[in-house]
Amino acid sequence: MRVLICPDKFAGTLSAPEVAQAVVDGWSVPDDVLVQRPLADGGPGFVEVLATALDGRRIPVNTVDPLGRPARGEILLVGATAYVESAQACGLHLLTPEERDPKATTSYGLGLLIAAAVEYGAAEVVIGLGGSATNDAGAGMLAALGAGPVDVAGYALPYGGAPLITAAGLAGAPQLRRVSLVAATDVDNPLIGLHGASSVFGPQKGATREEVLLLDAALAHFAGVLEKGLGVEGLDLAPGGGAAGGLGAALIALGGRVTSGIRLVSDLIGLDRELDAADLVITGEGSFDHQSLRGKVVAGIAAGARDRGLPCVVLAGRNETGHREASAAGVTETRTLVEHFGSVETALSEPARGLRELAERLSGQWSR
Template identity: 75%
Template sequence: MRVLICPDKFAGTLSATAVADAIAEGWGGDTTLVNTTLVKRPLSDGGPGFVEVLAGSVDGRLVPVPTVDPLGRPVDGEILLAGPVAYVESAQACGLHLLTKAERDPNTTSSYGLGLLITAAVEAGATEVVIGLGGSATNDAGAGMLAALGAPPVDAAGYALPYGGAYLNAAAGLGGEPRLRDVRLVAATDVDSPMTGLHGASNVFGPQKGASREDVYRLDAALEVFAGVLERAFGVSDLQNQPGGGAAGGIGAALIALGGRVTSGIGLVTSSIGLEHELDQASLVITGEGSFDHQSLRGKVVAGIANGARDRGLPCVVLCGRNETGYREAAAAGVTETHSLTELFGSEEEAMARPAEGLRELAARLAKQWGSL
């Protein structure tokens, strides 16, 4: 039997690598399963862990880059250089995990730090920069990123706007040209959401970043204004409705305006690490993430893995922190069964406090259930 363990991170608790390790430890604790091979392939859909996961399989080198968090405080980042291609992770600078709950405010958080990471990649000589998008605390449609690249949003009088999504309602243009040296950009997204509207960045993801209902309306309107600025500045059209434009608080839309190509983050990662081959060899697939909900089935890790397992007729088990997806919806995506830490422990607090322990216990149960497959 060959068990493929390929989870995403459990946001706020464990990295994808730590999740895979815990599952393997739990399954391997049953010494009766001598004919089982465990294959660990931690994954990322473009969000936190994107660079770490790729660094484990792509022939390249990690380069430390000092940057700033969504509130402008210094943080350590890194880029992965693989020949002419550089891989950058937006969450290293814009990540929600960099802020406390009290600090979350998408009205004022900025993507400026991502611009510093991209600048470092350009200065290192990359001709293509692949930017993993996901897990962001920002809703500024890449305005901060553009400022760091030399094209800050300005008002009608030509003054640079304060950082944050809420101030984009006064945007009238850009105060310069982005310093990109004709580098090709690729946006590796974790969602296919558009920039604005009911399914856009502000409405869908704003609340988890600290936005009130009033904030959501304000931010969506501000992004609509900024979309017009980007369209005029870069000669693009219909920017608000482009799939993936809503990724990372609208950073996807800014990258599209800059001529960037949108691709599936999970698709890029799975291709880079040879996951298709591993799926072909597997008997059982175990994947998962912290919160298994309706967003999970819109371009995230679980959806990509479950679809691949379904196409091969493989059972696919999801282990998660909490499960908010209906059985039929999950089954249609290729999920055989789902087990959550909140069900195991009886509370979200315990699940957050003891994730590795819980995953080991769930994996041990799966070993007894599926070990004779």
């Protein structure tokens, strides 16, 4: 039997390659062919997943985290294309719960990663968007590229989303040397409004209801500044503009295009070819919930398996979806670490062991 193993990360515990390897280590039928294709949808792990599949060069880059503190990032250079990951500089995982404050967090570090890619000669920069702690509509990123927001007196604004309400213009033209930009994300939310960056994602980044309203107004104002300064229109409602706290809108304003993160990764690693050859598909992520079935890795894999008449097993830390909903999406069965261990604490502390044990059980079930 040919088993395709293509999970997303288990956020906070295991990367996607580590999840795939744990399943391989636990599989107990030696004659089965196990194919690993770890995945990402643009969020944390985007660069690592691509680096395992592409013949490229990983280049370390000094950057900063959402509070401006020194951090380490990298770019993956494959020919003339550079891949960068916003979460390496803007990720929510870089902050403690007490440090989360989208009024003040910045995307400046992503701008440093993009600038490094430009300096290394990339003609195209693909930016994975997701898992951000920021809500500044890319203002920090623009500042690192020489086009940060300024007030009526021409002074640079402080970090964060809240100060954007006073933005009067941009400091200058972005220094990109005609590099083309691609935003890889599976979030189609607009920048502002009920389905916008602040309303939908602000609370998980630490925003209160009052702060969500403040941030939404600030981003709406800044969208007008970007449109005037960069000669674009319709930023406030552009699909994908709300990705990663509005980074999508800033990249669109810079002439970038938005593409599906999971589709981009799938194409680069030859996932469709592997699905065509598989007998069983195993995917998964840390929390299998309603968001998983809306453009995330699991949704894409399950749909691909369903269309080919393949069984698809989801391994997860926990499961918050209904059986009917998951089945309609193409999921055959779901196994979780919480159910396996009977404890959330053990599921979080020993995920690799749990995945190995679940894989051993699955191998006996499905190979038979």
